Amino acid sequence: MKAIVLTERGTHGVALRDMPEPAVPEGWAKVRMLAASVNRVDLYMRDSGAGITHQLPLIMGVDGVGVVAEAPAGSGVAPGDRVILYPYEFCGTCRPCLNGDQPLCHHAKILGEHRHGTFAEYVALPARALLKLPDDADMDQAAVLGVAHLTAWRMVFGKAPAGPGTVVLVQGAGGGVSYAAVQLARMAGARVIVTTTGPDKLAHFRSLGVEALDYRDADVARAVLALTGGEGADLVIDNVGERTWGTSLKALARGGHLVTCGATTGAHPSADLQRLFIRQLSVHGSTMGSMDEFRRLLLAWHGGGFTPRIDRAFPLADVPSAFAHLEDPARMGKILIRIS
Incomplete structure (x- = not known):
């Protein structure tokens, strides 16, 4: 063969x-x-x-x-x-x-x-x-669907599930897992903010009704706080790693959750322990999903929840x-x- x-x-x-x-x-x-x-x-x-x-x-x-x-x-x-x-x-x-x-x-x-x-x-x-x-x-x-969307499903609906009334920040939204996370978080009824760059990508996400920040021009953490009245994001999806880690932590609301599934820019960022414990933040690792999650993902897709x-x-x-x-x-x- x-x-x-x-x-x-x-x-x-x-x-x-x-x-x-x-x-x-x-x-x-x-x-x-x-x-x-x-x-x-x-x-x-x-x-x-x-x-x-x-x-x-x-x-x-x-x-x-x-x-x-x-x-x-x-x-x-x-x-x-x-x-x-x-x-x-x-x-x-x-x-x-x-x-x-x-x-x-x-x-x-x-x-x-x-x-x-x-x-x-x-x-x-x-x-x-x-x-x-x-x-x-x-x-x-x-x-x-088998890797990117299954991984995103567990990140969005896992230990800190998104839903109506929650704010989700997705870093580097043009990538496979991140784009899937945007789709699933929107399907769940969450308010979605993304980071990306380039006029075409920014225009694409804004056409979907998603708040898009250009990470090359904006202070992302400050911009997220401004958009949310000083609260921050309840859930941050990050598979970029070192380059975005500090911003992801700073953009979280008190008691918020950072979910990571990748480290394409490096695997050893500063832990920023004081921010973690003072604001009672949680960090979750995530890799793909279970067979049950796979079945639910397929039902959501085939039912028209996302394309x-x-x-x-x-x-x-x-x-x-x-x-x-x-x-x-x-x-x-x-x-x-x-x-x-």
Whole structure:
């Protein structure tokens, strides 16, 4: 089968290659992939991969959708079913799994990180990690939900859920997870403030009725306080890291919550402990979401609660160009990879 394979670090180490079709152990299913999406972690794996247990060569890609080619009887899926892949291979038996919190599985293997991923014509997974999609589902839209929107769902509706009357600040709103968080927070009825830059992005968010701040020109924390009558944001969504961390803390209301899922600009910001305890702020780490959260996300999407924004689509063979486009400052939303 054809697949995008990482053989060594750097842009020169990513190419379309022939790979064996995956084996299908008992209880597993094989999926013929239709589409997937590009995620920031793909670049991390290409350039570093530090701290992630894996071996090269590695098929890249974390999420996606396809059609079941093989499945065990009684598994809930059958050949011909259209499915979305849960991005984790989880054990189902450890304490977090039994508590329904699969992202904390003691034996989790994330596709495209710890094991072969979705930028391939076929993928094998435990059948329990597949969810059927409705016959009328838009498969391109579904393909971009598995990482960015699932991560955003837990950030927006997790330990400090947004809702009517809450103020949500989303940092760097043009990225995949951040754009999804904007959509979900608006769906929840929250007041949303975003940071971004560039006239096109600012105009786009303002056209949606979202308050948009240009982080290159504004003192973001001061501007958020001004917009909220000195109160600040109840929830800040931040996957930028060091560059925005201090601003995110300063923009929080007393008793507010900062939720982080990334550190693209650095992983070691000042903790600002005095602000944390004096204002009784909370910091939550977040990575993807549970199977139950995945089901609720899919129901909200298919029910018309939001429509994923796809910035651009690329064929499987052109994944290296898709990676380059991910770093384009003008990009907004998700990048789709069409496989078959």
